[in-house]
Amino acid sequence: MKRTTALLAAALFLLTACGTSEPAASDDTSDAAAQPVSVTDARNKKIDLKAAATKVVGLEWGVVENLVTLGVMPVGVADTKGYTNWVTAAKLDPSVKDVGTRGESSVDAIVALNPDLVITTTDESANTIAQLEKAAPVLVVRGADAANAIPQMKTNLDLVAAAVGKAEQAKQLNADFDKALADGKQKIADAGKAGEGFTMADGYKQGSTISIRMYTTGSLLGAVATELGLKNGWTGAGDKDYGLAQTDLEGMTKLKDGNFLYIANKNDGGDVFGGDLAGNAIWKNLPFVKSGNVHRLPDGIWMFGGPKSTQQFIDATVQAVTS
Template identity: 60%
Template sequence: MSRTRFTAIVAATAAALLLSACGTTENTAAPEASASLAGPVTVTDSRGKAISLKSPATKVVGLEWGEVEMLVSLGVMPVGVADPKGYGTWVTAAKLDPGVKDVGTRGEPSVDSVVALQPDLVVMEDDGTATLVNQLEKYVPVLVTKGSDAKDNLGRMRNDLNMIAKATGKTAEAEKLLADFDVALADGKKKIADAGAAGRPFAIADGWKEGSTVSIRMFGQGALVSQLGIQLGLTNAWTGKTDEAWGLGQTDVEGLTVLKDPNLHFFYNASDDTDVFADGLAGNAIWKSLPFVQQGHLHRMPNGIWTFGGPLSGKQYIDQLVKTYTV
């Protein structure tokens, strides 16, 4: 599976966001340079807790890959990351330096390894428990992001990025990232409309195999990458039950028979080269009968496009969706 802690968008119009962003990025270099040297800074995290720092954090540990991507894209190379090898496999939008320390797995990071790095700040997602946060906060400030919210995942992504940017003195960089992201969305939507593909259906999934059984995880309306497609003017064809946090649901190959539209394109990731769709279902009669398989509308995403990332991974997804619907 592409995410170990599964048991665990929608913002204002692109035009309005672009106007807002353009008005805030022209003269930020000097203030931001001084802000990075100043302090203190206080950030309210997803728990509603005020995190106070003597100055913007420069030595940061990231415990989830979406937040790690955000840190790197802001110009803050973490000193420690949970499973940096896995990050290198699944995330190519913002690459880590070779010297970044491994602090354990994302599901179970090592508190000792984190504390040994003497960071100014630890950034992690809300995992539904307070155990790890309480352990870490004995030694270091912890900023807890929301990580996902199927009610508004694009808005949540923006909020998480801005929260991290404020804590690290990188607000100008965040404004630039979001402005570029909004341009990509607006440009992609126009290209799809110009190609006559507005409203066309899509579905996004990943999967895993246990024995001879293939389980499929579908990305519903509120999943982050689904929201990208919707904002581009496309229609998510998967309407099955999903969870409230991630917008993810589970099915099997029989469940995919509801995807009947011959214009539907089906996207999936297999960055670790475990391709259950090409390998696990190759001989399955139901799979071979599905319209998107017969039409050749099955798309394995290029390796390293993270489905739970920040603006840079989002732009990678946008590029692939636009490319598919404008050929």
């Protein structure tokens, strides 16, 4: 997903995945891993592979995180520098090739890697997908679904796992996420913070203009915070995919006190809340600023990632709310 461009609308399809054989739980050299694989992607298109993919290119950071977490290091990634800045839950090997920017990847660079499979999201242009399909199978997952944020995250992991023969690993990763969520909810309840208000945002500056994105209950992180037992103070609607709402500083004046959680990155965009707005009179008079309830979460938690990034968010949020 691009941080500063409008989100592309994507049709709501049921993501399904199936394999012609059960992939081995931990042995990629097994006979099962060498069997043909068939998956049906977010376009409702069937992708047939001669065997579980091992040379994979990932064009969105969420699918790349899932690949690395599953133990499949991609051969190519769109914007490796950006990924390194934003996704610390699943680090890339230095050998991974950069294939351009997200949304404007280099077809030539991808083809040169001779991949078994290219994985992207419904945010990718149909024209780019069509070009790539001339050289390699392309698996498309839905970027996000504001109506089912957490289930969509899990489904995307399952779909990627089916294509690379790692279904059992995905099952365990999703179970680990569920446990982390339950443990975090219990910690918040034990601290007497259940039902406490929160808002979640990120912000960026273009020229002299500061834009703020609010994470509604339909966003992945908003949904997770709600499942932790917190109450989202931003009640406005977001987009149908990522559950994000655009606002400005004046728009935040309607917010009440509570925990204000935000994500920034010193290597990409800096901290508009702790820096650019620190001396602003409107900002300083917001209830959560006056009460000292502003929490910058650690850099490198990808807001649109898989279970591992989202578990980082769980840990950081529990720490912020209970400390």
